[in-house]
Amino acid sequence: MEKTLTLPRRRGRALRAAFPVTIPVLTGFLCLGLAYGVLMQTKGYGPFWSVLASILTFGGSIQFVAITLLTAAFDPLQAFLLSVLVNARHMFYGLSLLEKYRGIGAVRPFLIFALCDETYSLVSSVEVPEGVEPRRFYFWISLLDYSYWVIGTALGGFLGSLLTFDTTGMDFVLTALFVVLFLEQWKKRENRAAGFTGLACAAAGLALAGPDNMVLAAMALILAALLGLRRRLDRREGETA
Amino acid sequence: MTLTPLQTICIIAAVAAGTQLTRWLPFCLFPENRQPPAVVLYLGRVLPPAMMGLLVVYCLKNVTWTAAPHGLPELLAIAAVALVHVWKGNVLLSIAGGTVLYMVLVQVVFA
Known part of the structure; x- marks a missing residue:
C-alpha cells in the first residue's frame, strides 16, 4: 500500500498532517499581522512597507518595536542591536533543533530563516504523525506559519480600516497555544523539572527586569538553572531512554 | 512616514538582519557535519x-x-x-x- 503512493500524494499527506496543528497560529497571526498592518498604516507606512518588513523579518514583537524606530530619528545600528536582543531567544530554539534539523536537506535554510516562537513550539512539541516524513512536516509548519503572518499583514495594510468585528482578546489564541504545548511537554515526566524551571525563571526574570527586559533575564536564569541541574536531569533522561 | 524611503529600507534591513542573526547563529556555531x-x-x-x-x-x-x-x-x-x-x-x-x-x-x- 505504502509503496504505491506517488510523490505528490505523499507531499499532500504531509500538508494535511501539518495544517491542523497550525490552525491556532493561523488565527493568532492573522489577528496580530492585521493589527501590525493597520498600525503601520496609521504611521504613514502603507501595505508595501508593512508586507516588506513581514517578508524579510517575520518577527512579531520586534516588528511592533520597529514601528517606534521608524517614527524616530534614523538609527540603523540601534535597530540592529535591538533586534538581536529582542530575538535572543531564537538562539535557544536553534540549539534545541540542531538534532531535528540535522541532515534534513534542501529545506533546512528555509526552516532556519522562518524559525519563530510558534513554529519552534510546534516542531519541538508535536509528534510527527506516522507515515509522514519529518522534513516535509517541519517544512509545511514553517511555510504555513510564515504565510499566515505575511497574509495577515497584507490584509491589515489593505483593508484593516474596514474591519468592524471586535477582535479584542483574540490574540490570546497564542497564549492558549503555548499553555497547551506546555501541558503536552509536561505529560512526559522527565520534562517536568525543566518545564517548572522555565516557568519559575521567567517569573523571576519578569519580577527582576520588568516586562520590557524580561526575556534576557529569564534566559540567563534558565541557562544557569539547567546547567546547574545537569547532573540530575541528564541522568534521569538516560534512565528513561 | 517620518523617514525617507531609503532610510526606511535601511531600518527594515537592519531589523531583518538582527533577527536573522539570532536564527542562524546556533546552526553556524554547530554545523551539521560535526x-x-x-x-x-x-x-x-x-x-x-x-x-x-x-x-x-x-x-x-x-x-x-x-x-x-x-x-x-x-x-x-x-x-x-x-x-x-x-x-x-x-x-x-x-x-x-x-x-x-x-x-x-x-x-x-x-x-
Whole structure:
C-alpha cells in the first residue's frame, strides 16, 4: 500500500498532517499581522512597507518595536542591536533543533530563516504523525506559519480600516497555544523539572527586569538553572531512554 | 512616514538582519557535519519544556496584577484551557474554548 503512493500524494499527506496543528497560529497571526498592518498604516507606512518588513523579518514583537524606530530619528545600528536582543531567544530554539534539523536537506535554510516562537513550539512539541516524513512536516509548519503572518499583514495594510468585528482578546489564541504545548511537554515526566524551571525563571526574570527586559533575564536564569541541574536531569533522561 | 524611503529600507534591513542573526547563529556555531558538545545536546533536550514555560509567562508580561481585574481574565482563561485539555485532550478545542472565554471576559464581563 505504502509503496504505491506517488510523490505528490505523499507531499499532500504531509500538508494535511501539518495544517491542523497550525490552525491556532493561523488565527493568532492573522489577528496580530492585521493589527501590525493597520498600525503601520496609521504611521504613514502603507501595505508595501508593512508586507516588506513581514517578508524579510517575520518577527512579531520586534516588528511592533520597529514601528517606534521608524517614527524616530534614523538609527540603523540601534535597530540592529535591538533586534538581536529582542530575538535572543531564537538562539535557544536553534540549539534545541540542531538534532531535528540535522541532515534534513534542501529545506533546512528555509526552516532556519522562518524559525519563530510558534513554529519552534510546534516542531519541538508535536509528534510527527506516522507515515509522514519529518522534513516535509517541519517544512509545511514553517511555510504555513510564515504565510499566515505575511497574509495577515497584507490584509491589515489593505483593508484593516474596514474591519468592524471586535477582535479584542483574540490574540490570546497564542497564549492558549503555548499553555497547551506546555501541558503536552509536561505529560512526559522527565520534562517536568525543566518545564517548572522555565516557568519559575521567567517569573523571576519578569519580577527582576520588568516586562520590557524580561526575556534576557529569564534566559540567563534558565541557562544557569539547567546547567546547574545537569547532573540530575541528564541522568534521569538516560534512565528513561 | 517620518523617514525617507531609503532610510526606511535601511531600518527594515537592519531589523531583518538582527533577527536573522539570532536564527542562524546556533546552526553556524554547530554545523551539521560535526557532533556538538554533550552539554549542547543536553540543553537541546531540556530547553523545549523550559522555553514553553518562558513563553507562557512572556504572554502575561503586561498583565497588571495589582489593579482590577488583577489578571483574572488571563488566569480564568488559562485555567479553562488546562481543564479542557486535561479533560478532552484535543488541542484545537482547548485553544478555541480558552480564547472564546477570554474574548467574552475582556469584551463583556470585565469591560
